[in-house]
Amino acid sequence: MNREIFTPDSTYSYGMFLQEVWSCVDYLTARGIKAEDRVLLSMENSFSYMVTVFALIEIKCSIVLVDCLVNGEEVTRIALESKCKCSITDRLVPFSDALIHITMPTHEKRISRKTDELSIEGWMTLKDALILYTSGSTGNPKGIVKSGGSFVSNIESTMKRMRYYREDVLLPLIPFTHFYGLSILFIWWLEKCDLVLCNYKDIRSIVKAIIDKKVTVVDGIPSTYYVFNRLLNKRAESLQVIKESNVRMWCVGGAPLSKKLSDEFERLMDKPLLDGYGLSEVGNVALNVEGPEFGCGQPIEGVRLKVARSDGKESEILEIGEVLVQSSGVMECYFEDQEKTDEVYHDGWFKTNDLGYLDAHGNLFIVGRLGEEILRNGYLIYPASIEKEIEDRLGIKSKVISIEDEKKGAVLLLFVEAAEEEENQLKRMINQALNPILRPDKIIVLDEFPYLANGKIDQIQIKQWATHYSKGKERELWVT
Secondary structure (H helix, E strand, O other): OOOEEEEOOEEEEHHHHHHHHHHHHHHHHHHOOOOEEEEEEEEEOOOOHHHHHHHHHOOOOOEOOOOOOHHHHHHHHHHHOOOOOOOEOOOOOOOOOEEEEEEEEOOOOOOOOOOOOOOOOHHHHHOOOEEEOOOOOOOOOOOOEEOHHHHHHHHHHHHHOOOOOOOOOEEEEEOOHHHHHHHHHHHHHHHOOOEEEEOOOOHHHHHHHHHOOOOEEEEEHHHHHHHHHHHHHHHHHHHHHHHHHOOOOOEOOOOOOOOHHHHHHHHHHHEEEEEEEEOOOEEEEOOOOOHHHHHHOOOOOOOOEEEEEOOOOEEOOOOOOEEEEEOOOOOEEEEEOHHHHHHHHHOOOEEEEEEEEEEEOOEEEEEEEEEOEEEOEEEEEEEEHHHHHHHHHHOEEEEEEEEEEOEEEEEEEEEEEEHHHHHHHHHHHHHOOOOOOHOOOOEEEEEOOOOOOOOOHHHHHHHHHHHHOOOHHOOOOOOO
């Protein structure tokens, strides 16, 4: 393989890619961008994005990555807040005299015939090589500052665990403006394999790309595989073609993987979904290369992890607690927020705010996000464990919110995404699926959860609705 890039319209050799990168370097330097300048980048997955990000790395810029779906006003606000010299987007954003604004792709590029190999060594020395902005699903977005060296080191450990080959053809179905997506780009560049770009929001485009380009590795998030399963359940011919394709690894990340989704995929494909665990602040933590019974797998090279109880003591095997990490890929800090930075460290360990457990072999299993523990009828309950149980057993998305109650300690409100006419059936199903102590006091059926631009549930909005439902008659219990 030759690091070729396949798009729906064209095929680019690595030589063509290099020529475009050097043209972009010439253009950006002509616009006044130089080494150690901070530049915001927010674009959809495209060949132009790939060219731009590697041009910025070659110039040795500090790159502020912002979700490609964030609106223009927020893009400009983040650019100013993070003290950027320039913002580069594929859409128009509000103008500011304090910023150079560049909309890509641009036809103002200088033509370059240069095809010299790129270098990332200079960029790797930057302490602020990357500033990744989180989704803001639980509050205002935070800028995660990472050194180039720590980022690349974590990617190299990832490659070692997953055993990529130069003959691989990668198909990433996640935004390149997220850590997960950007890591696949670096794997492509470092491993010198091939990469396919397609419309990752269109399942038919995904199927076509897998077949036409002889894809060997697919990376996606759980919601993509839910849609994939639904399509293949309906189309026996497509299923057979995909089963006979060249794909050797189906990888999933970005959110907890439910047992129902994992089992259904393996039933259809006769191959497992390989789960993994990581977060922007520390990079990839654990990766599974075997099968669903191993959860997220074991820590990769350069990573140590443990699970702790709420009292700080280390959890027993299979006991749920907060996942704590030590990693060579850990962030430098949250951007200009020492207080928040200090909050996430404890005795040299990074507090992930994720719930999980370890099995006897050291494999990590993630349950969900850590919320405030709920003391209910004398039992300590984690809302995330209820959500995971419902998704594992019923395949239903849910969010649990607790409201303080003098008698019970807490009233549990369960929001589910389903058709309104299914409400009575849902209540029966959830009653059967959950231990009585975990059953919610009220189910609120939503046609659709409120979502942020990046596809994550807007938990702030859900909590506001919970406050509304907790006042007045809605608080009457349906569980007896």
